[in-house]
Amino acid sequence: MTSARIDARFKQVAASGRTALVTYLMGGDPDLETSFDMLCALRDNGADIIELGAPFTDPMADGPSIQEAALRALANDVTLKVVLDLARRFRLEDDTTPLVLMGYANPIHHMGYANFAVEAAQAGIDGAIVVDLPPEEDGGLRAAFDAHGLSVIRLATPTTNEARMSVIADGASGFIYYVAVAGVTGAGAAVPADIKPGVDMARRISGLPVCVGFGIRNGAQAVAMAEIADGVVVGSAFVDYAKDSDVNDTGQTVVKNVGELAGDLRAALDGDSV
Numbered sequence: 001m002t003s004a005r006i007d008a009r010f011k012q013v014a015a016s017g018r019t020a021l022v023t024y025l026m027g028g029d030p031d032l033e034t035s036f037d038m039l040c041a042l043r044d045n046g047a048d049i050i051e052l053g054a055p056f057t058d059p060m061a062d063g064p065s066i067q068e069a070a071l072r073a074l075a076n077d078v079t080l081k082v083v084l085d086l087a088r089r090f091r092l093e094d095d096t097t098p099l100v101l102m103g104y105a106n107p108i109h110h111m112g113y114a115n116f117a118v119e120a121a122q123a124g125i126d127g128a129i130v131v132d133l134p135p136e137e138d139g140g141l142r143a144a145f146d147a148h149g150l151s152v153i154r155l156a157t158p159t160t161n162e163a164r165m166s167v168i169a170d171g172a173s174g175f176i177y178y179v180a181v182a183g184v185t186g187a188g189a190a191v192p193a194d195i196k197p198g199v200d201m202a203r204r205i206s207g208l209p210v211c212v213g214f215g216i217r218n219g220a221q222a223v224a225m226a227e228i229a230d231g232v233v234v235g236s237a238f239v240d241y242a243k244d245s246d247v248n249d250t251g252q253t254v255v256k257n258v259g260e261l262a263g264d265l266r267a268a269l270d271g272d273s274v
Contacts (some may be wrong), residue, residue, distance in 0.1 A: 046266025
């Protein structure tokens with residue numbers, strides 16, 4: 001089942017002829033207050049959808065930037081429940097921007113799929129990307145999410161063939177997250193022409209919008225990917241600002257930098273000068 005907020009946002013984006021800007025932050029990094037302010041800065045500067053990371057001790061799909069962000073968050077005692085509380089706080093100020101939780105299966109399994117779905121829905125989460133939970137094993141999560149109108153967002157890669165894409169598409173909702181390169185988050189950007197056939201296949205088989213991520217760090221790369229995708233995902237470029245947080249300015253420089261990058265990406269995608 002596709003979340004109402006995600007569905008509405010993609011319809012809005014398509015109607016305006018835009019490409020969705022999907023942004024990522026690690027919840028609780030560099031601290032909860034700055035993390036909340038960064039969420040608001042993304043929203044205020046053109047992010048259409050925000051992915052909110054939940055830290056995990058073994059983030060195997062992530063590169064150094066997000067691995068380090070997870071360690072910083074864990075050092076601040078940030079748990080899955082704390083990230084959900086952060087989402088709940090954001091929802092008090094914003095009832096329209098879709099929030100997608102991105103993380104790993106272990107903390108969700110520990111909470112229990114049914115309990116997690118209830119807590120996520122109450123916190124205002126619209127869906128989840130569970131990077132180490134393949135379609136063959138996500139039936140319990142999907143059933144719990146369907147009961148609460150939440151999306152199970154699945155991953156596809158350049159090595160995904162049509163048969164595998166059909167498996168991925170069966171039960172997927174919200175959008176397909178297309179991993180542009182074989183590797184971990186923050187890796188080098190792919191060449192759009194090389195992955196266009198795979199993106200087109202994912203869209204055709206799933207019937208869902210396809211957002212391309214991994215390796216996109218600036219406006220030029222985002223614009224190139226926008227030629228083939230319904231949305232572009234930018235994560236590590238934002239997370240890198242958090243590691244430079246200075247307690248002496250209470251994180252405001254980080255918030256400013258995050259907002260400026262989001263604004264630059266939005267302007268580039270919209271064809272405005274930056």
